[in-house]
Amino acid sequence: xxxxxxxxxxxxxxxxxxxxxxxxxxxxxxxxxxxxxxxxxxxxxxxxxxxxxxxxxxxxxxxxxxxxxxxxxxxxxxxxxxxxxxxxxxxxxxxxxxxxxxxxxxxxxxxxxxxxxxxxxxxxxxxxxxxxxxxxxxxxxxxxxxxxxxxxxxxxxxxxxxxxxxxxxxxxxxxxxxxxxxxxxxxxxxxxxxxxxxxxxxxxxxxxxxxxxxxxxxxxxxxxxxxxxxxxxxxxxxxxxxxxxxxxxxxxxxxxxxxxxxxxxxxxxxxxxxxxxxxxxxxxxxxxxxxxxxxxxxxxxxxxxxxxxxxxxxxxxxxxxxxxxxxxxxxxxxxxxxxxxxxxxxxxxxxxxxxxxxxxxxxxxxxxxxxxxxxxxxxxxxxxxxxxxxxxxxxxxxxxxxxxxxxxxxxxxxxxxxxxxxxxxxxxxxxxxxxxxxxxx
Amino acid sequence: xxxxxxxxxxxxxxxxxxxxxxxxxxxxxxxxxxxxxxxxxxxxxxxxxxxxxxxxxxxxxxxxxxxxxxxxxxxxxxxxxxxxxxxxxxxxxxxxxxxxxxxxxxxxxxxxxxxxxxxxxxxxxxxxxxxxxxxxxxxxxxxxxxxxxxxxxxxxxxxxxxxxxxxxxxxxxxxxxxxxxxxxxxxxxxxxxxxxxxxxxxxxxxxxxxxxxxxxxxxxxxxxxxxxxxxxxxxxxxxxxxxxxxxxxxxxxxxxxxxxxxxxxxxxxxxxxxxxxxxxxxxxxxxxxxxxxxxxxxxxxxxxxxxxxxxxxxxxxxxxxxxxxxxxxxxxxxxxxxxxxxxxxxxxxxxxxxxxxxxxxxxxxxxxxxxxxxxxxxxxxxxxxxxxxxxxxxxxxxxxxxxxxxxxxxxxxxxxxxxxxxxxxxxxxxxxxxxxxxxxx
Numbered sequence: 001x002x003x004x005x006x007x008x009x010x011x012x013x014x015x016x017x018x019x020x021x022x023x024x025x026x027x028x029x030x031x032x033x034x035x036x037x038x039x040x041x042x043x044x045x046x047x048x049x050x051x052x053x054x055x056x057x058x059x060x061x062x063x064x065x066x067x068x069x070x071x072x073x074x075x076x077x078x079x080x081x082x083x084x085x086x087x088x089x090x091x092x093x094x095x096x097x098x099x100x101x102x103x104x105x106x107x108x109x110x111x112x113x114x115x116x117x118x119x120x121x122x123x124x125x126x127x128x129x130x131x132x133x134x135x136x137x138x139x140x141x142x143x144x145x146x147x148x149x150x151x152x153x154x155x156x157x158x159x160x161x162x163x164x165x166x167x168x169x170x171x172x173x174x175x176x177x178x179x180x181x182x183x184x185x186x187x188x189x190x191x192x193x194x195x196x197x198x199x200x201x202x203x204x205x206x207x208x209x210x211x212x213x214x215x216x217x218x219x220x221x222x223x224x225x226x227x228x229x230x231x232x233x234x235x236x237x238x239x240x241x242x243x244x245x246x247x248x249x250x251x252x253x254x255x256x257x258x259x260x261x262x263x264x265x266x267x268x269x270x271x272x273x274x275x276x277x278x279x280x281x282x283x284x285x286x287x288x289x290x291x292x293x294x295x296x297x298x299x300x301x302x303x304x305x306x307x308x309x310x311x312x313x314x315x316x317x318x319x320x321x322x323x324x325x326x327x328x329x330x331x332x333x334x335x336x337x338x339x340x341x342x343x344x345x346x347x348x349x350x351x352x353x354x355x356x357x358x359x360x361x362x363x364x365x366x367x368x369x370x371x372x373x374x375x376x377x378x379x380x381x382x383x384x385x386x387x388x389x390x391x392x393x394x395x396x397x398x399x400x401x402x403x404x405x406x407x408x409x410x411x412x413x414x415x416x417x418x419x420x421x422x423x424x425x426x427x428x429x430x431x432x433x434x435x436x437x438x439x440x441x
Numbered sequence: 442x443x444x445x446x447x448x449x450x451x452x453x454x455x456x457x458x459x460x461x462x463x464x465x466x467x468x469x470x471x472x473x474x475x476x477x478x479x480x481x482x483x484x485x486x487x488x489x490x491x492x493x494x495x496x497x498x499x500x501x502x503x504x505x506x507x508x509x510x511x512x513x514x515x516x517x518x519x520x521x522x523x524x525x526x527x528x529x530x531x532x533x534x535x536x537x538x539x540x541x542x543x544x545x546x547x548x549x550x551x552x553x554x555x556x557x558x559x560x561x562x563x564x565x566x567x568x569x570x571x572x573x574x575x576x577x578x579x580x581x582x583x584x585x586x587x588x589x590x591x592x593x594x595x596x597x598x599x600x601x602x603x604x605x606x607x608x609x610x611x612x613x614x615x616x617x618x619x620x621x622x623x624x625x626x627x628x629x630x631x632x633x634x635x636x637x638x639x640x641x642x643x644x645x646x647x648x649x650x651x652x653x654x655x656x657x658x659x660x661x662x663x664x665x666x667x668x669x670x671x672x673x674x675x676x677x678x679x680x681x682x683x684x685x686x687x688x689x690x691x692x693x694x695x696x697x698x699x700x701x702x703x704x705x706x707x708x709x710x711x712x713x714x715x716x717x718x719x720x721x722x723x724x725x726x727x728x729x730x731x732x733x734x735x736x737x738x739x740x741x742x743x744x745x746x747x748x749x750x751x752x753x754x755x756x757x758x759x760x761x762x763x764x765x766x767x768x769x770x771x772x773x774x775x776x777x778x779x780x781x782x783x784x785x786x787x788x789x790x791x792x793x794x795x796x797x798x799x800x801x802x803x804x805x806x807x808x809x810x811x812x813x814x815x816x817x818x819x820x821x822x823x824x825x826x827x828x829x830x831x832x833x834x835x836x837x838x839x840x841x842x843x844x845x846x847x848x849x850x851x852x853x854x855x856x857x858x859x860x861x862x863x864x865x866x867x868x869x870x871x872x873x874x875x876x877x878x879x880x881x882x
Binding site: 018022025026029030032033034035131137138139142143145146147148149150151152226282284287288299300301302303304305306307308309310315316318319320321322323325326327330331332334335338339340343 | 773
């Protein structure tokens with residue numbers, strides 16, 4: 001056994017404390033696999049006195065993570081502060097400047113600055129491990145970067161946010177399997193319950209508006225396609241507008257609704273999008289429920305592969321952090337995004353208007369003669385062909401509001417957005433139409 | 442870029458040809474990820490003249506793979522011959538003796554000689570890559586050895602043989618979703634069809650008798666638990682006795698039947714078993730159908746993770762072979778089973794008699810007074826408690842044969858085998874009872 005790998009840990013929240021606990025509880029097994037001990041030497045957090053249930057007395061303490069990154073007696077800095085700017089970014093840059101590799105769970109940082117940081121790391125002969133930044137404990141970064149390294153990846157997509165998947169699953173399950181559809185809870189009620197249970201943050205915007213998924217997707221895209229990280233090119237739509245009604249209709253039509261991040265190569269351009277999707281039941285990803293995450297990668301030789309596990313939480317995230325540390329302890333300093341950062345290409349973006357798929361539409365219209373004819377005319381004029389239309393049980397009486405559900409054949413986003421604008425102009429349309437894209441994987 | 446990694450390929454069947462094709466078609470991407478070119482320099486096969494659709498003229502040819510392993514101008518030998526003894530084993534040993542690392546898809550070889558070969562490799566400063574030996578294109582070896590390296594793994598199990606999973610899926614689907622149960626095909630008919638389609642070998646014994654699954658399981662066990670490979674300790678039962686009737690009853694009871702390989706640690710002992718299992722629908726692994734494979738690994742920090750993909754075929758297997766080659770090209774020479782081979786422990790085996798689970802039993806009995814009382818008495822005497830019994834629709838008349846389906850509560854294999862022997866003694870029992878173990882993951 002050689003000398004221990006010395007670690008400085010910045011940020012001692014849930015994941016930081018979990019990482020210290022894992023490194024301590026499984027120290028022997030970790031040393032056997034790493035070929036040497038992995039030893040924490042320094043820590044930094046906002047509050048030294050807070051009780052985290054772990055003994056910090058053996059570690060050098062730093063109030064300032066940036067100072068720790070620069071000066072600690074450590075080979076690697078683990079960054080668990082979070083946030084794309086501020087101390088997290090400064091500490092990572094300082095560690096790399098000091099020639100130390102970095103392990104981080106910070107998807108926002110890599111989504112915004114991944115290319116530059118990868119170049120800085122590789123210039124300094126270091127690496128950045130970020131297995132914990134995407135899909136928690138699932139070793140998907142390693143899977144894509146190394147396990148599928150022989151393949152050209154054409155598409156990668158997944159359920160990347162456990163909060164959203166928990167909410168959508170709860171909306172779908174209602175009071176459990178077989179529950180009366182009328183018991184289905186609407187989005188706000190399920191979100192409140194998720195917050196009470198600790199599955200959603202007090203400020204849930206990053207999760208439910210799709211930003212967190214988009215951060216992770218931007219990282220997967222760079223890794224899968226060997227291109228620069230381009231967060232700004234991700235089309236992002238969250239799940240706030242998904243209603244219990246949509247969930248019920250999806251089920252009736254043989255689908256479930258999932259928030260997916262999807263990246264694919266289309267004629268040399270890259271499409272990155274995050275939005276609620278109708279996924280046909282029976283698809284492997286349709287049965288990934290609750291807080292679980294899953295990633296599907298399609299390679300030219302391996303075909304379709306799927307990876308599933310817990311996407312968050314102290315244990316799974318610590319598992320990913322420690323996997324990266326063991327790699328570094330073994331001497332693996334792979335290129336951050338699989339190929340040399342200097343070789344990451346800037347690929348053109350396929351704009352969302354040119355995205356093409358089938359659509360689910362839900363309109364709320366006044367139940368009066370001619371409405372369906374008007375709705376159909378809008379679609380016809382936009383050259384969108386309908387696969388099915390569902391208008392069931394009329395309201396109390398003529399002039400009441402009724403939902404109309406339309407499934408279209410494949411068309412472009414541009415055509416669909418044109419039709420949506422026209423729907424809004426119809427006198428009988430009572431609210432903006434709901435649109436959910438149907439994926440056909 | 443440094444000098445190319447030079448490869449000698451032994452065995453040019455489907456997988457060998459697929460590997461050459463992948464190395465050639467994706468050469469540029471592979472070089473970018475490996476940091477250098479991966480170049481085939483020598484090949485060996487039984488027949489030089491056979492048309493494989495690939496140009497072999499640029500490679501040094503060897504009639505004898507063992508000679509190639511010793512003498513070729515190569516850094517790594519890829520062994521795709523197969524078989525636990527003979528030329529495959531000799532070639533691997535020769536390559537390691539010559540200080541060359543080995544990449545192999547040969548599960549039989551590693552199941553029987555894995556520990557010794559790992560020790561030889563590590564003694565010579567080499568490694569053995571065997572991603573292709575288990576679950577085809579799914580990067581499960583890398584996942585366990587590196588991705589989950591921070592965890593203590595308590596259990597690993599999976600669908601490891603695509604032929605069996607295809608047959609069981611076909612028996613379950615019958616003529617497709619929603620087919621009349623009467624159209625269900627029995628085992629022999631589906632096997633014949635699978636052979637016609639190329640999903641089963643002309644001599645299907647290794648697959649359908651569970652031996653292939655057991656080979657792969659023995660490898661996963663060593664890797665997951667850090668112990669010596671112990672193929673002889675695997676309890677093995679294949680799928681020949683699974684009937685269309687069992688598949689239909691399973692479905693009715695909310696289960697499907699899968700051939701699983703299961704390895705778990707039970708109080709410091711290791712249990713390794715391969716047998717048909719009743720898996721409750723809704724479990725992620727229950728929806729892994731057709732030729733797909735899946736592996737589930739439970740770690741103490743990461744919790745449950747699942748990996749799914751194609752378990753066989755030229756493309757997926759070549760993908761796994763090339764992933765190992767890229768690792769070696771990058772300079773990664775990890776311990777073969779995750780920890781130094783010298784440190785692999787010999788763990789005690791939990792004998793099958795002590796296995797404990799719930800059971801599905803199907804008896805064929807004469808429909809006459811007292812039969813059910815006799816059957817119940819056997820279970821009572823063995824202290825096995827019934828969860829349910831199903832005896833529906835009587836036969837033509839008294840004295841005809843009718844199936845009786847029993848689901849038991851958890852009991853030991855020893856108790857159950859005792860009961861089975863007693864059932865055989867009952868006059869009304871017409872054939873040996875069918876037993877399928879119910880898994881509760």
